[in-house]
Amino acid sequence: MSAPKDFLSLADWQAADLRQILARAHELKRSYRRGETPQTLRGRTLALYFEKPSLRTHVTFEAGMSQLGGHAILLRPEQVGIGTRESAADVARNLSRWVHGIVARTYDHALVEELAAAATIPVINGLTDLLHPCQAMADLQTISERADLAKVAVAYVGDGNNVANSLLYGGALLGMDVTVASPKGYEPKKALVDDARKLARSSGATLRIVNDPREGTRDADVVYTDVWASMGQEAQKEERRKLFPPYQVNAALVARAKPDAIVMHCLPAHRGEEITDEIADSQQSALWDQAENRMHAQKAVLAVLLANK
Secondary structure, three states: OOOOOOEOOHHHOOHHHHHHHHHHHHHHHHHHHOOOOOOOOOOOEEEEEEOOOOOHHHHHHHHHHHHOOOEEEEEOHHHHOEOOOEOHHHHHHHHHHHOOEEEEEOOOHHHHHHHHHHOOOOEEEEEOOOOOHHHHHHHHHHHHOOOOHHHOEEEEEOOOOHHHHHHHHHHHHHOOEEEEEOOOOOOOOHHHHHHHHHHHHHHOOEEEEEOOHHHHHOOOOEEEEOOOOOOOOHHHHHHHHHHOHHHOEOHHHHOOOOOOOEEEEOOOOOEOOOEOHHHHOOOOEOHHHHHHHHHHHHHHHHHHHHOOO
16 A cells, blocks of 8 residues: 555545555454454554543554554643644654654644654544544444445534544545535535545545535435534534534434434534434444444554554
8 A cells, every 4th residue: 555654634545545444444343353453563652642632532542552562652732832842843853753653633733734744753633623534434434334335325414523524535535425414604614625526526426515404314324413512612612502403413303314324423422412312322323333443443544554664
């Protein structure tokens, strides 16, 4: 596989490379279920720089590195002091001499890009306000366990945020039909949608942005949602609570999708807001498969990027 040095956005990768990562993720999941731990990354060390709180990203990267024979080091922003003690570029140069890869979970996407530009080792986007490619890889793995990605219609309902953005890129590259249904003014940014549509020309994917959640979920194979107010948007929480209730994933909305549709959520879930208990805990829920697949998809990304470092 001839791949980029970094994993900042799915849009930087070729569809064939993403399919190979997904194939590796499926293989690693099967190995994990058999109790096998291939030591692909023995002797490798990964730095985890987290500005935002984390359950899934932290545990799955640290556990994943351990299972592959490597080691992870958690770095808090107050320890590192990017922008106060030293620049992002200097931090990246230092870490490049000590470890084999960096996962950065930040607010500003530009910070991850700055780290990657200065680092000589792979930098992985663990989440920014713009994109969440690791989540998207786990989502693609979860869907592909049930269906051919090129024959799947995904309806994302809610805020046009980093998860929606990465889902658009993943769908565009791998031939999925993706509809994002968001309130007016909360859609994914037009420039990103235009960029994803350019990628979709090669795969035959269809990307739609609508405002009506009932239209968006009609005949969908997958109904996907996320919180109405993400980290850093706390000041908008009450305003969003008034606007987003029609976008709640509940029994009535899921009934608009196909009878065998699955429901997805990147978690954490604010139960009773963007999703009801009835749906989150239903037979149609794929939430826990998604959460598990964060580990396997990320292990596949790590194996591709770090194995030869």
